[in-house]
Amino acid sequence: MALRTEELMLNMGPQHPSTHGVLRMVVTLDGENVVDVQPDIGYLHSSVEKMMENRTYLQNIALVDRGMDYLSAMANEEVWVLACERLGKIEVPERARYIRTIMLELQRISSHLIWLGTFGIDLGAFTAFLWAMRERERIMDLFESATGGRLHHVYFRIGGVFEDLPEGWTDRCEEFCDYFLDRLPEYDELLTGNPIFLARTQGVGVLPLDTAIAMGASGPVARASGLAYDVRKAHPYEVYERVEFDIPVRSEGDCYARYLVRLEEMRQSVRIIRQCLERLPAGEIRSKVAVTLRLPKGEVYARTESPRGDLGIYLVSDGADRPYRVKIRAPAFSNLYALTEMMRGWKVADVIAILGSIDIVLSDVDR
Amino acid sequence: MSAEMMPHSDGRRSRMVRIVAGLVGLVVGLKSTLRAMFEPKVTVSYPLQKLNVSPRWHGLLALPIDPETDNDKCIICFQCERVCPDRCIHIEATGKAKDRLLTRFDIEMDKCCYCGLCVEVCPTEAIVFVPHYEASTYNRANLLYDLDDLHRATPKEPIATGIVKVRR
Numbered sequence: 001m002a003l004r005t006e007e008l009m010l011n012m013g014p015q016h017p018s019t020h021g022v023l024r025m026v027v028t029l030d031g032e033n034v035v036d037v038q039p040d041i042g043y044l045h046s047s048v049e050k051m052m053e054n055r056t057y058l059q060n061i062a063l064v065d066r067g068m069d070y071l072s073a074m075a076n077e078e079v080w081v082l083a084c085e086r087l088g089k090i091e092v093p094e095r096a097r098y099i100r101t102i103m104l105e106l107q108r109i110s111s112h113l114i115w116l117g118t119f120g121i122d123l124g125a126f127t128a129f130l131w132a133m134r135e136r137e138r139i140m141d142l143f144e145s146a147t148g149g150r151l152h153h154v155y156f157r158i159g160g161v162f163e164d165l166p167e168g169w170t171d172r173c174e175e176f177c178d179y180f181l182d183r184l185p186e187y188d189e190l191l192t193g194n195p196i197f198l199a200r201t202q203g204v205g206v207l208p209l210d211t212a213i214a215m216g217a218s219g220p221v222a223r224a225s226g227l228a229y230d231v232r233k234a235h236p237y238e239v240y241e242r243v244e245f246d247i248p249v250r251s252e253g254d255c256y257a258r259y260l261v262r263l264e265e266m267r268q269s270v271r272i273i274r275q276c277l278e279r280l281p282a283g284e285i286r287s288k289v290a291v292t293l294r295l296p297k298g299e300v301y302a303r304t305e306s307p308r309g310d311l312g313i314y315l316v317s318d319g320a321d322r323p324y325r326v327k328i329r330a331p332a333f334s335n336l337y338a339l340t341e342m343m344r345g346w347k348v349a350d351v352i353a354i355l356g357s358i359d360i361v362l363s364d365v366d367r
Numbered sequence: 368m369s370a371e372m373m374p375h376s377d378g379r380r381s382r383m384v385r386i387v388a389g390l391v392g393l394v395v396g397l398k399s400t401l402r403a404m405f406e407p408k409v410t411v412s413y414p415l416q417k418l419n420v421s422p423r424w425h426g427l428l429a430l431p432i433d434p435e436t437d438n439d440k441c442i443i444c445f446q447c448e449r450v451c452p453d454r455c456i457h458i459e460a461t462g463k464a465k466d467r468l469l470t471r472f473d474i475e476m477d478k479c480c481y482c483g484l485c486v487e488v489c490p491t492e493a494i495v496f497v498p499h500y501e502a503s504t505y506n507r508a509n510l511l512y513d514l515d516d517l518h519r520a521t522p523k524e525p526i527a528t529g530i531v532k533v534r535r
Contacts, residue, residue: 195389
């Protein structure tokens with residue numbers, strides 16, 4: 001006689017150390033196998049979009065910093081000022097555009113480092129976390145000396161950046177690039193060659209290309225599934241059309257491919273930073289924009305490649321000094337919904353590995 | 368790993384290869400952690416050692432006293448109050464035109480998001496950031512900084528005490 005079995009509903013989160021924030025996953029288990037996963041979000045909802053309607057365009061820079069993806073504040077500032085500049089047809093000085101590109105790429109490295117460390121912790125490799133933090137600290141120091149903030153910078157302004165780079169900053173940045181490229185092979189030694197890491201990531205949580213596209217996945221998650229799409233190449237902003245870099249693409253679509261794509265992206269970021277530092281022109285860093293800026297009536301959609309993927313802002317203005325409506329297209333939100341497809345059929349122990357591999361930030365998901 | 372991914376033919380040899388590769392991977396990983404053990408430390412023991420912050424550091428806000436006039440430089444233009452995204456600055460003044468006198472300048476530091484917009488718009492550089500990063504307190508009321516507190520927060524010396532280790 002066959003043993004009668006039942007499916008088990010298991011709540012993971014919202015207070016689970018490995019959910020990277022307050023995410024509740026309702027996991028349906030058949031024994032140890034995952035039958036279904038339903039992510040339950042909204043625990044960190046802060047209604048940023050509504051709050052933005054009550055703040056002026058300048059004040060909103062301080063809000064998108066912390067209201068959205070807090071691990072890549074510069075990327076949020078970038079998409080917001082880009083939307084405002086496109087709607088108001090505001091010129092940005094050349095030097096400011098180079099500085100912004102450098103900052104964005106530094107932010108990408110720092111965000112990927114956090115991901116690398118936490119992904120290591122999810123899989124039981126603690127050393128990688130400490131080392132990633134060590135490298136990230138250098139970037140934080142660079143940010144601190146240029147912007148005054150470590151996580152929340154409020155550095156970009158509509159029509160430029162707040163202040164010029166301090167003296168000697170470019171040398172320190174170049175120093176960091178050398179240092180970082182020296183350090184990167186250490187992660188290969190620690191993780192890429194580690195048999196436990198390989199066994200837990202290779203072939204795990206495969207996201208096929210068509211599913212990735214159907215679910216709206218973007219960024220490293222989509223590129224690890226074989227989608228060679230990067231907003232920096234497809235719709236260049238700032239100076240991305242003038243620098244040379246490659247988009248790392250893998251076709252496997254598993255956790256290991258997502259890991260490799262992000263590692264390679266960090267190398268490409270260093271390449272971009274070096275080119276920008278080389279060509280950094282002198283001159284103005286900010287064009288004259290009033291504190292109480294009034295944008296003309298109209299609407300605009302700006303999109304950027306944040307460390308997590310395709311980050312967009314749809315901005316509607318009615319001619320007042322504050323936006324009429326703002327809609328944020330958060331990359332982590334779309335990536336999170338590819339989770340169910342990735343997890344189905346895997347063991348419960350793989351749930352955390354797969355969740356860790358997509359790099360979500362809950363404040364970006366919930367907004 | 369699922370069963371069908373493992374090669375069925377000559378499974379024994381592939382297992383040996385995997386064991387050897389695994390051992391090599393472990394040795395390589397342990398080698399780099401061992402190397403890190405003998406590198407100089409990158410951490411500081413925080414309450415005893417403190418790091419200096421950059422000159423642009425967004426720390427606490429202050430209205431420093433100008434030694435020439437023996438008063439702060441505020442001209443009561445209300446720009447910082449207007450630009451503050453969190454509306455945490457409250458200014459009141461008496462008198463008219465040139466005889467205006469600052470009667471209230473409160474900053475609710477618990478609301479402040481350290482964005483620095485008030486410092487940016489100030490026409491006389493009256494409101495500035497000081498390199499102070501330890502503002503935590505047991506009492507929420509202590510985070511309401513009035514005019515006296517803001518005058519006192521003038522950076523006479525680096526506020527970080529203890530053995531200050533200079534950032535490389």
